[in-house]
Amino acid sequence: MTTIAARLASCTDPKDVYAAACPCRDMLDLLANKWSALALGALEDGPQRFGALRTRLQGVSPKVLTQTLRRLEDYGLVHREVFAEVPPRVEYSLTDLGADACVPLAHLRSWVELNIDRFSEAS
Amino acid sequence: MTTIAARLASCTDPKDVYAAACPCRDMLDLLANKWSALALGALEDGPQRFGALRTRLQGVSPKVLTQTLRRLEDYGLVHREVFAEVPPRVEYSLTDLGADACVPLAHLRSWVELNIDRFSEAS
């Protein structure tokens, strides 16, 4: 097992997203992802159930949503709480780190919406 | 052929990255991508040749770099200029739109570098 701390220590030029071996690269890959950006943004409104997120993120399949949320949970951006009820209830919420990550992601999302008219047409 | 303008018009709730059919979704997918974010950031320093970009974006393969740059060019974020020389010289530079897009992406990159220590270890 390789912890993030260990990888940072063994990284000759730490904290540089342009270095292939730097864990920053992995974190950028995690955040610079369509579904991650949308999921974190949705959770800014407060804790959400799986079904609510699925509705909000139009077009996402349950499998992909699960993958996305679990990955965010693994890295400490999202908290997952299961309630022992029937039918099952699972609530996802932002951790402090996740809430902080929302700031730059929100900028990115709103930049896209504000500038969509300026894009060229795809070939 | 479907232009962005046409797709925007036919989109019931325009300019919403959460709508599956909105072109904003595609643009978010374009920008919320590891290599796009790194390539645009590299070009902030001024026009760069293919080889320089390849060196800067450690770990990128030529094929993937080409794909990334061409896609950015298709959507009007990057300008590609070929000089009729031997050996060939190709310079990539930011368009005005690309330069604007760099702002939120730079925030994202620097946020990652500043907060890397706070991430949990991956499972």
Next chain:
DNA sequence: ACCATTGGTACCCATTGGGTACCATCACCG
């Protein structure tokens, strides 16, 4: 004659993104 340089492309492969079908459980209704 031969090599180095540059910006790719051709080809191939494994990973994985992604979709659909299905499940387990219990409350509730008839």
Next chain:
DNA sequence: CGGTGATGGTACCCAATGGGTACCAATGGT
């Protein structure tokens, strides 16, 4: 007492595609 609905997934399967390596074209320099 059987049927139905709600919920949060997982199992399974597949095409796409991300990605790597090998190679090329063209010419100036030695």
